[in-house]
Amino acid sequence: ALSPTLWPEAMRSPPGFTEAHALAQAEALLLLGQRTEADVALRAIQARLDALDTPYPGGWSPNGHYWPSDLPGLLGDLDGVLAAERDYLENTARDVYSNGDVRLALAVALARAGNAERSLGHLEAITDVLGPAFYLRFSIHPGLDTIREHPRYLALKAAYERMASEQKP
Numbered sequence: 197a198l199s200p201t202l203w204p205e206a207m208r209s210p211p212g213f214t215e216a217h218a219l220a221q222a223e224a225l226l227l228l229g230q231r232t233e234a235d236v237a238l239r240a241i242q243a244r245l246d247a248l249d250t251p252y253p254g255g256w257s258p259n260g261h262y263w264p265s266d267l268p269g270l271l272g273d274l275d276g277v278l279a280a281e282r283d284y285l286e287n288t289a290r291d292v293y294s295n296g297d298v299r300l301a302l303a304v305a306l307a308r309a310g311n312a313e314r315s316l317g318h319l320e321a322i323t324d325v326l327g328p329a330f331y332l333r334f335s336i337h338p339g340l341d342t343i344r345e346h347p348r349y350l351a352l353k354a355a356y357e358r359m360a361s362e363q364k365p
Contacts, residue, residue: 213261215241222270227338238271256284258294269305277309292325304339316348323352331356
């Protein structure tokens, strides 16, 4: 996200999701430990989104580049994440299969904002539908680092490991 070579200008603002690259850059800054720079970038993104009539044109579409929970999660704004989660739960189709990525985004945002229990609820809901192998999708996500030692997270990991060991010839 910080490399113009790896993320060329033409790919930085997909139609309807003008902040995709800026959000990726801010997340990269967070991962590099540059919290002050990330906060400046996130506040600028927030200001630009607040100025739009439709800041999240894709809403909760499963193929969105970002969702209404992402920015508040990166900001550590639990109230904002909970409001986004409420909107998701009240206003989206119950397509449990295609909403896996959206629920993962909610889980990450909730973990970043400090609500491990609700985050784990989304991870459990995903693996209930898609199976223990979905653990591999989120096992390396840095946004979940704060909950990796939680007993419920460890149970998801153990379920995956059991399934994987049963699949070996």
